Amino acid sequence: MEFLLAIITGLLYAAGLYMMMRRSLVKLILGLIIIGNGANLLIFLLGRITKGSPPIIGEHEKLLSDIYADPVPQALILTAIVISFGLQSFAIILVKRAYKVVKTDDLDKMKATDEEV
């Protein structure tokens, strides 16, 4: 399974990058989202995956024992997911605003600096 996950992580990265290199604004943002997903998955995978034992201490126990999923990458990813929402919404709005001002969806036409607009 880890093998397939590694492949799919690579696929997410590739897809995200490809989308980022297109000239359409919407595709750029979709690319960002996909790369973000890929990164989360990569961290998750590298923290080793464990089935059926979440990092939650049992009712009568005082500490995690035996096999448990690593809580550290999970905490990292949790914040990353929430932060990426902030980033994505900001990016989406930026695109919208840029579209309003420049009136083009073509990134290549946005290369002028502020003074030239």
Added chain:
Amino acid sequence: MKTIILRTASNYLLPILLLFSIFILLRGHYLPGGGFVGGLIASIAFVLHAFANGLKDTKKLLKIHPGFLMPLGLAIAFLSGLLPVLGFGEPFMTGLWLEYPIPVIGAIGTALFFDIGVYIVVQGVVLTIIITISESA
């Protein structure tokens, strides 16, 4: 999107979802859940309500602009970290706990208030973003 069914349903769904989000928030220290997820669920509840009844109704319901939730939540989170410094001379963010657990919620400590702060900030952020965008769309 203003169908009768959805509107009727959302009137009941909103309180239920909000209760659920608080439940998720409070149990977060022991079981899956916590401030982040709770805050997101609460904001989804409001977004759903806005879809069904229109943004105006939702804003009326909220009374204040969700933007004010952000400083409120940040203040709560910060004060929960500051309490040990001011009251007990311990380092910033030291966890302090009541001696006896309270039924349903469990042990009460500064971490709980911190999580409540997170819950409020997340709600404020998400609602601010969504409302701003739908207003100007």
Added chain:
Amino acid sequence: MLIAILAGILFSILLLFIGKWVKTKLQLLPALLPLGLFIYFAQFFPAIAAGEVIEQHYNWVSSFGVNLSFRLDGLAFLFTLLITGIGFLVFLYTSAYLKNNDYLDRFYGYLSIFMAAMLGLVLSDNIMSLFLFWELTSISSFFLIGFNNKSEASRKSALWALGITGIGGLLLLAGAVILGIVADTYTISEMVNQKALIASSPLYILIAIFIFGAAFTKSAQFPFHFWLPGAMKAPTPVSTYLHSATMVKAGVYLLFRLTPVLGDNTFWNTTLMLFGGITMLYAAIHTIFRKDLKGILAYSTISALGILVFLIGLGTKEALLAAAVFILVHALYKATLFLVTGTIDLSTGTRDVSVLAGLKKIMLPVAIAGFLAALSNAGIPSSIGFIGKDLIYEGTLQLPNNVVLLTSLAVITNIFISYAGYLVGVKPFLGKLPERFEMTKTPEIRLWLPPVILASLGIVFGFVPSLIQDSLIKPILSSVAIDASDIHLKIWHGFTPVLALSVTTIVGGLLLYFLLKPTDKLVSFSNKLEVVSPKSIIEKLISLFETFSGWWTRVFQNGYLRNYVSVIIFVAVILMAYRLLQDTSYVIDYSSFSKLTVYEVVVLVIMVGAIFFTIFAKSRLAAVAASGVIGYAICLLFVFYSAPDLAMTQFAIDTLTVILFVLVLYRLPKYLVLSDYKQRIRDGILACSFGGLISVLALEVLAQPVNEEISKFYAENAYILAHGKNVVNVILVDFRGTDTMVEISVLAIAAIGVFALLKLRLRGHEREQK
């Protein structure tokens, strides 16, 4: 000794407060500083003459071997006396020369800092602190050359000087670091003991090249010499102090100082002889194409520096003795000539040697000083210059090979140098006084006493060389590890070949003086050749570099986002591929992996489908929906692999993102097909190779053992320390609470950003386009 070195810097700070009095009443106060320092250093006279070495050590950055260790030996002693002694006279002279200047206090400040830096340079026994002071001299000289900062030419010259000597400084740093590593010490006096080790090191050539670069730039050797004539834009006291007597000798000092460490080596000797030889001849011949007094002096100074480098290159005992004496000789007569020039310039308002004449009527003391200096410069018997010149010829004559070539080189150079000396020290004072100068006033005492003192010293030492023989010259040679006991400075050697050469020089110089008149014709002739001079070549190189930088920026900073992404990814791919493909074992241990189940495979298949759908979807809505599916699929993966918190969060966020997109999307334009087939293929290959490398990387890491220490700590202490059982949540709100605090602040900032972007009104030009 530390206080003495830093006194100049402390004084310059003091000047910030007492500056306004220095400008008016206390004009002579600053001169007390170098005088005091001169007396302080002069008290070491008996000790140095007795062959002692005074050392002082202060720990500074010991862990790097960088310390403030100071060492006063013969070589340093000569320089300290020159720095403080000539410094005193220059300070004195300045008080009259820049009497009514608004920024006199500032000038003294720069000059004091320079003096401190120069003292530190010659006294440092640690090569790192030497470098530090070296740079400080460059910087303070920048301010001094550009002192007249309203003139563009002077600002430009200052920048040139800083640029050239600054590059040299960096080379010195490089050389010093390598030298320190090879010798395992940064202390110069200890390096001497490591000579064999350094000479056998493969890095020897590199060290020597770096040190040469530093010395040649500082001491204005060909082809880096041109900053020195440019630096003549500085007020004359600066030219006197920095550009003849002290700073430009720093390079020579460095070579001299390192001779016992790096010297006695074919590469060292040949290079120095070559560069010194070219410089001395090139600059000496250049003097005849100048009619500006300071220009003439600048080139004769370069030539003299060339002689010094040349002598150090010869490396024999006689040559080093000649160099030691010549440093003193040159400082005395050249400083005098500069001061004389300054006085002439100040009184008559011109430095054009072709119009100046007959000034002895007006300024007899100055004329005497100039005359004496010219004597010493020309090496006429009874002056110290004669001794210096004799020693140079002795040095070249006793070489094992190339005697004729090198000796005649020295003779020709000296002929031109003495011509330059006559031109500056004699010509302006003889002949008929032109009418335009008849109203010129006699300069005040502070403008003629310093040159007279310096020039007379040259004659006194010439008559009684024993005055300096034991106390100054011999310790210098001892400080470069040469036995100096049998040295004897003499005026009269008897009828030897050396005497014949000296006579040739004097006669040749006089002949040139009478035959050649500086004219505009000669000046314009040399201006024609300016195109091929090192200066214009370097200028051309600089402009080429600017063109290149412009091109480079236009290519890479072209404003196309996807180009930035492609370039970054391309480089990342190459770097990662190089590293990964080198070490990868290509063996995947499937047994360590968890088993596949049907659910997982279904989720993965959905994911792959969603990814491809996102990429190739024709409509935006479909693409957004597909990207939502990717998110939900990841959510399911989190469920499978024991991350319920993540699954919940991912689910909520994914929902919100899709809502967000839908809200905004229908206001955005439809997809356009903008790229052609080729571009898509190219980007596809690049993206796939990066993705592939990420996969390889992930598999590589999975093959490595895990460090479980951190997660173990949290697992064991979550309940005990933080009373929580959901470890992920405990980490977020308790163990790493401060991080989360910052994170929610970032979220809030993002929300405020969104709010601001949409709600704040469009301004100015944006509104017009609406």
